[in-house]
Amino acid sequence: EGHDKRSADPAAVEMLRIADREGYATIWERYEKQQPQCSYGQLGTCCRICSMGPCRIDPFGDGPTHGVCGATADTIVARNLARMAAVGSSSHSDHGRKVALLLKAVADGSNTDYQISDEKKLLAVATRLHIPITGRSLPGVAADVAAVALDCFGNQGEEPLVFMEKYMPAKRFQRLKGLEETLYKTTGAKTGLLPRAIDREAVDILHRTHFGCDHDPLSLVAQSIRCSLSDGWGGSLIATELQDILLGSPTIRPVKANLGVLEAESVNVVVHGHEPILSAKVGEMAQSEECRRAAEAIGAKRVNVVGLCCTGNEVLLRQGVGMAGNESHSELAIMTGAVDAMVVDVQCIYPALADLSSCFHTKFITTSEQAKIPGALHIQFEEQHADAIATRIIKTAIAAFPNRNKARVHIPQHSSTAIVGFTVEEILKALGGTPQPLVDLIVNGTIKGVAGIVGCNNVKVQQDFFHRVLTTELIKRDILVIGTGCWAIAAAKSGLMDLPAQDLAGSGLKAVCKQLGIPPVLHMGSCVDCSRMLNLAGAIADHLAVDISDLPLVGSAPEWTTEKAVAIGSYFVGSGIPVHLWPLPPILGGPEVTRILTQDARDLLGGWFFVEEDPVATADQMEKIIMERRGALGI
Numbered sequence: 001e002g003h004d005k006r007s008a009d010p011a012a013v014e015m016l017r018i019a020d021r022e023g024y025a026t027i028w029e030r031y032e033k034q035q036p037q038c039s040y041g042q043l044g045t046c047c048r049i050c051s052m053g054p055c056r057i058d059p060f061g062d063g064p065t066h067g068v069c070g071a072t073a074d075t076i077v078a079r080n081l082a083r084m085a086a087v088g089s090s091s092h093s094d095h096g097r098k099v100a101l102l103l104k105a106v107a108d109g110s111n112t113d114y115q116i117s118d119e120k121k122l123l124a125v126a127t128r129l130h131i132p133i134t135g136r137s138l139p140g141v142a143a144d145v146a147a148v149a150l151d152c153f154g155n156q157g158e159e160p161l162v163f164m165e166k167y168m169p170a171k172r173f174q175r176l177k178g179l180e181e182t183l184y185k186t187t188g189a190k191t192g193l194l195p196r197a198i199d200r201e202a203v204d205i206l207h208r209t210h211f212g213c214d215h216d217p218l219s220l221v222a223q224s225i226r227c228s229l230s231d232g233w234g235g236s237l238i239a240t241e242l243q244d245i246l247l248g249s250p251t252i253r254p255v256k257a258n259l260g261v262l263e264a265e266s267v268n269v270v271v272h273g274h275e276p277i278l279s280a281k282v283g284e285m286a287q288s289e290e291c292r293r294a295a296e297a298i299g300a301k302r303v304n305v306v307g308l309c310c311t312g313n314e315v316l317l318r319q320g321v322g323m324a325g326n327e328s329h330s331e332l333a334i335m336t337g338a339v340d341a342m343v344v345d346v347q348c349i350y351p352a353l354a355d356l357s358s359c360f361h362t363k364f365i366t367t368s369e370q371a372k373i374p375g376a377l378h379i380q381f382e383e384q385h386a387d388a389i390a391t392r393i394i395k396t397a398i399a400a401f402p403n404r405n406k407a408r409v410h411i412p413q414h415s416s417t418a419i420v421g422f423t424v425e426e427i428l429k430a431l432g433g434t435p436q437p438l439v440d441l442i443v444n445g446t447i448k449g450v451a452g453i454v455g456c457n458n459v460k461v462q463q464d465f466f467h468r469v470l471t472t473e474l475i476k477r478d479i480l481v482i483g484t485g486c487w488a489i490a491a492a493k494s495g496l497m498d499l500p501a502q503d504l505a506g507s508g509l510k511a512v513c514k515q516l517g518i519p520p521v522l523h524m525g526s527c528v529d530c531s532r533m534l535n536l537a538g539a540i541a542d543h544l545a546v547d548i549s550d551l552p553l554v555g556s557a558p559e560w561t562t563e564k565a566v567a568i569g570s571y572f573v574g575s576g577i578p579v580h581l582w583p584l585p586p587i588l589g590g591p592e593v594t595r596i597l598t599q600d601a602r603d604l605l606g607g608w609f610f611v612e613e614d615p616v617a618t619a620d621q622m623e624k625i626i627m628e629r630r631g632a633l634g635i
């Protein structure tokens, strides 16, 4: 009862029936127990920043209108939002830092477990950064790329972030610079928008939101955007580009998605989290002679590594492993009774997974000192011993396999084919090396525009429902859909990334997809790979010598959950892309903040936020924005 309301995915509905029958707790059940949730929190008007509080402002005018210090609802909302952006940006960027440190270690020979896997990408990134490549050794070039990346984190100068300066389209860079100057002239106060250093912009938010610092909504929102830009054009971009160098660039390939990728006869290892430095090794070591023999010795067919969430996306794209599911699937995977080990790194991991695993033979393995979970088995990951540690993790799973209770195994037989791996390089290759064919198709109206969809599952939205309906509605309207993260997994599971989905597209988009042999919905990677979307937008903008905000592009995070999604939405807006959000962000208690983000940002940045609960109405609005931008371009 009520299962269909919880998820639009038949595999999930099947597992939720089992959860109810067996009494397993889930996010859905715990969510119900949390009702009613605090409306001050939902509106963003509670403040816990100092110990004179906590304070809360009733947005309907009943009760106090100011916190003890005098903070208004707008100050409180803006500070809370800025802190969300700082946490989200820091999560993506700290991931990027680890990849940069690894590239440095590989370049200087102190780490031999990883290699420079994609020389072409290394040279392309170096060229983009104006690092000389002719006549130089690859490790020398890699060391320089790593040095520039690491300097982006800790540079103490006032000049803009080097990665952003070299990757952002010229017109966007100029617009942000111009806006900084205009705001200085009109307000008399410095308001920065171009990030200086990745760590600095997050620390700046921690400082300015300390008791008694920045109380001005515009200034706080501007810094949120600046910090988020240091993520999109900094930390996330560094993660993507350097992962491609170290682990290989993804290529277009078919994969399977949904819980049906678990195999009854095999040792199933689920990798969950975000950082492929670990999960790629787990995938690689599963193929080693040693692990294959060990699996066969206990009567298993093989070691089957499958993914969940964004680290799943990373190995799916590079190694073609199966994709078990997105965020709301993580508990359901364990409930199949067929997971021998779930190995996690950082971000988006429910602590509830430890308890749930203890109901099964499943080994729940944490690996990061930044994500310890009570009840988990901790196997500390260290990059310099990656091969050995990944092997140990797989052997732990193999050792658990004989304890599997076959009578309790239930693997829903659902899995869809998805064609994935549409990096900017792969898209340009498919187009013959230049964005021109795509531009022509947009100019002549065969494709009206491009929508980028990102983000999570959220228990407040029926799992995957918004993702599926919105995506289907957009392609129907000849809008090409690209995206990342748990949205991409939702699309993969529902068949929208398979070739038959071409027939769901409008006649223009359908013809293009048939001609190119691609689906109308393109998987561009994990959440840090939203930087690939920025780069695609940037490539088109630079090709046409316009700003990103001139292009018929629009974004959405229709089931967003995490603070990282706040950062992504904010750097899209800062890059000139209008962004739809659902569920409601916790800003509505601050009328001025709401106005800045939903209206003023339109003129200032060319990107803004809007909220809408209904997926069809959202598609209508996104199409309207695209048509307005087409009109402004005269196409």
Ligand code: BF8
Residues within 6 Å of the ligand: 274, 309, 310, 326, 327, 347, 348, 454, 455, 456, 457, 484, 485, 486, 487, 526, 527, 528, 561, 562, 564, 565
């Ligand atoms: O990294 S895994 S829940 S935050 S979308 Fe959202 Fe999913 Fe997390 Fe983006 Ni990716």
